Amino acid sequence: MEGTIDGFRYGVVTPVAAYLMACLGGALGLRCIVRSLIDSGSFRAGWSALGAASIGCGIWTMHFIAMIGFRVRETRIGYHVGLTVLSLAVAVAVVGIGVFLVGRRGAGRGALPLAGAVTGLGVAAMHYLGMAAMRFNGSIEYNALLVALSVLIAVVAATAALWAAVTLRGFLSSLAASLVMGLAVSGMHYTAMAAVGVHVHGATSWAGDNPTSLLLPMLIGPVIFLLLAGVVVMFDPLLVLGDGEWNRPAPKEPAETSKRQVSRSWSGG
Template sequence: MEGTVDGFRYGAVTPVAAYVMACLGGALGLRCIVRSLLNTDSWRAGWLALGAVSIGCGIWTMHFIAMIGFQVEETRIGYDVGLTVLSLAVAVAVVGVGVFIVGYRAAGRASLALAGVVTGLGVAAMHYLGMAAMQLNGSIVYDPLVVALSVLIAIVAATAALWAAVTIRGFLTSLGASLVMGVAVSGMHYTAMAAVSVHVHGTTSSWAGDAPTSLLLPMLIGPVIFLVLAGVVVMFDPLLVLGDGEWNRPAPEERAATAKKPASRSWSGG
């Protein structure tokens, strides 16, 4: 029989919370990428890795917060722990590939296109792997056209986000880009969920697993704490705090060397 699917069990609470987490992960990731481009001699790989993990955690957290609001009235829903954790690892790893492509190959069209496709496919892979982790008394069926649309949205969103990371320097403009990224990522998720229909096996549920919140809420604690700590690192980094006017100024050593050169010329001329 066809199951009755409801993606908004708790009303606007889960979509809004999911959007906030997507924006937070996107904002931190974009700022980390910007930081790696501002000073390429200052642990670039570390900043890119932090950005990749921030974006991956933000997307993963967004997905599973949104899934707390998903229910099928005729059956209970649970999640396989292994696949749920694997979806987080895939999100971080594949997003990391895209971030490092941009970080080390600069902002050429080919690099952005490649990084956007890889990152977008990573976001989509995370989503559908997370869906594969669902356990219920039935089978999930997808509309292929809507699935293809969700993947396209993921690729476009990822490309736009990476473009913003390498072209936008100001804090407010980066914040605006992260808000747009949150809309795109959330839009991808709910587009993908629109492709879902559930065929329930029988009229009563034979699966008696735990409620989704009993697994998802504890698992969400780790990524949320990481995002908070990453936010602290980004907030207190001097290069990001100084602002646009300070980023392009030479380092103190360079300014000192520059100041000495005119004096040297003046002495030799006398």
């Protein structure tokens, strides 16, 4: 029989919390990528890796916070731990590939679409791996059109995020980009969830653990990582300044000083 899906079990709490986590991961990631672009030293790869991990963790955390609010009324839901952790690894890895491509080749016509496509497909793969990790007394069916739309949104969102990472330098610009990125990623998630249909196998509820008891322990690690990444970012002066000292032109000498130098050169001393 068809299951009754409720995607907003706790009202607006889970969508808002999920959106904020996506924005936090995006904001930290974009600032770290900006830092990697202005750092020609040995820490450049570290900043890129931290940025990729921040964005990947933010997207993954957004997904599973939103999933806490998802339920099928006829059966309880559990999650396969291995597939859930694998989805996190996929999220971080594909964002890392996208960051590496645009970081090395810039936002050119060839590199940016390729990086956006790889990253967007990876984000979609993370989502559907997370869905495959669900365990309940039934099976999931998908609306192919909405699945395709969700993948398209993921690719567009990833391309826009990578473009912002290599183009925008100001703190406020990156902040605005992270808010848009969070909205796009959340939109991708809920579009994908709208494609879900559930067929329940019989009327007996599966006696599994509730999603909150399983997901909350797994969410602790990525959330702590994002908080630590935030501390690192806030204590780096170049990132706090945004368009700060490192991006300002050298100050011009006062007119009087210039005149004195000219007169000295003509007088020979």
